[in-house]
Amino acid sequence: MEFEEYVSARGQELVRLGFTVSGDYQRAEDLAQIALMQAFRAWRKVRTADDPHNYVRRILINAYLSMTRRRSFTEAPTAELDAERTVPDPATDIVNSDDLWRSLARLSARERVVLVLRYYQDLDDHTIADLLGIKPSSVRATASRALATLRRTRQSHRVDERLS
Amino acid sequence: MSNTDLEDDLRATLDRAAASVPPVTDLTERATTGARQAQRRTWIASGAAAVAVAAIAIVGVNVAGRDAPSQSPVAAGTASATPSAKVQSQVSPQSVAGTWRPVEMDGLKTLKAARPEDPVLVLLPDGTWNGSDGCNGLQGTYTIGQRGEFTATVGPQRMVGCENVPHTGVLKTAKRVALDADTLRFFATDGRQLASYARAR
Numbered sequence: 001m002e003f004e005e006y007v008s009a010r011g012q013e014l015v016r017l018g019f020t021v022s023g024d025y026q027r028a029e030d031l032a033q034i035a036l037m038q039a040f041r042a043w044r045k046v047r048t049a050d051d052p053h054n055y056v057r058r059i060l061i062n063a064y065l066s067m068t069r070r071r072s073f074t075e076a077p078t079a080e081l082d083a084e085r086t087v088p089d090p091a092t093d094i095v096n097s098d099d100l101w102r103s104l105a106r107l108s109a110r111e112r113v114v115l116v117l118r119y120y121q122d123l124d125d126h127t128i129a130d131l132l133g134i135k136p137s138s139v140r141a142t143a144s145r146a147l148a149t150l151r152r153t154r155q156s157h158r159v160d161e162r163l164s
Numbered sequence: 165m166s167n168t169d170l171e172d173d174l175r176a177t178l179d180r181a182a183a184s185v186p187p188v189t190d191l192t193e194r195a196t197t198g199a200r201q202a203q204r205r206t207w208i209a210s211g212a213a214a215v216a217v218a219a220i221a222i223v224g225v226n227v228a229g230r231d232a233p234s235q236s237p238v239a240a241g242t243a244s245a246t247p248s249a250k251v252q253s254q255v256s257p258q259s260v261a262g263t264w265r266p267v268e269m270d271g272l273k274t275l276k277a278a279r280p281e282d283p284v285l286v287l288l289p290d291g292t293w294n295g296s297d298g299c300n301g302l303q304g305t306y307t308i309g310q311r312g313e314f315t316a317t318v319g320p321q322r323m324v325g326c327e328n329v330p331h332t333g334v335l336k337t338a339k340r341v342a343l344d345a346d347t348l349r350f351f352a353t354d355g356r357q358l359a360s361y362a363r364a365r
């Protein structure tokens with residue numbers, strides 16, 4: 001498979017994966033571009049891998065986790081925003097309409113990645129463990145902790161809604 | 165709320181979020197252009213680093229050369245200790261190729277004695293050498309490393325006795341060679357100069 005063929009077949013999937021883990025459209029594009037750039041530079045190796053898409057997906061996830069470890073990841077807000085010049089973010093709708101999506105944003109980067117790989121990418125725990133370089137038991141523990149956090153957050157939201 | 169309900173909701177939320185991502189059309193171009201630019205930056209950085217290293221080396225050699233006491237001609241037969249790091253020119257089989265006459269040799273006082281043959285050392289760019297100790301033909305091979313590391317082998321030779329010029333002893337003992345204009349110097353492991361040769365005109 002040529003690089004161009006891979007990108008046209010799977011490029012958009014990578015942007016979507018980037019969006020589900022990062023929750024930020026611009027960052028999703030950046031992550032997809034980083035993953036594809038690295039894959040392009042090592043394409044001879046990538047194309048002969050058992051699953052080239054898994055290889056590129058791993059690059060993207062590692063790029064995201066590295067990104068979240070940087071201090072600059074949490075960007076400082078600007079003093080003033082020019083409302084007329086802001087670009088509509090496709091995440092806005094889902095953020096406003098889905099409390100579960102909002103709760104996902106409060107999880108740690110690793111927890112969020114595990115849930116995305118498990119429930120959006122439908123990967124089994126062994127594959128996730130291999131992709132993240134951790135043990136399957138750690139994947140299960142992380143997923144369990146993340147789900148418990150989401151459940152608690154959801155219950156407290158519902159209580160708040162009933163009270164208001 | 166059961167875990168299954170939460171998992172189902174999570175799947176639906178993530179699918180909805182993914183579906184909200186607008187299509188990106190120029191991913192291939194951005195990835196290939198970005199990779200090429202990154203590669204170019206790497207090459208430029210590597211080139212700049214190489215230039216910087218070369219500049220530091222040149223400055224270092226110049227400073228070392230300025231700080232070192234000027235070397236006066238040494239009487240034949242006296243050993244002169246010259247720092248082995250004082251390599252002035254890039255030394256390679258190509259740069260040292262030619263015919264060399266011994267100027268001084270550690271411990272040899274009879275360099276100027278009359279001999280049946282001219283006691284020259286001929287280094288060839290293919291890594292072989294030949295010459296004469298004044299009475300016998302000599303031959304062998306040699307190698308020069310990137311930093312002037314030197315090794316040599318000596319082939320079979322006749323053993324006619326005379327005031328033999330010990331090229332073979334110099335070559336076998338030498339661990340480093342340095343070329344300074346038309347002067348070739350051989351050094352021992354401890355940096356001691358074993359011999360110096362002048363290029364034959």
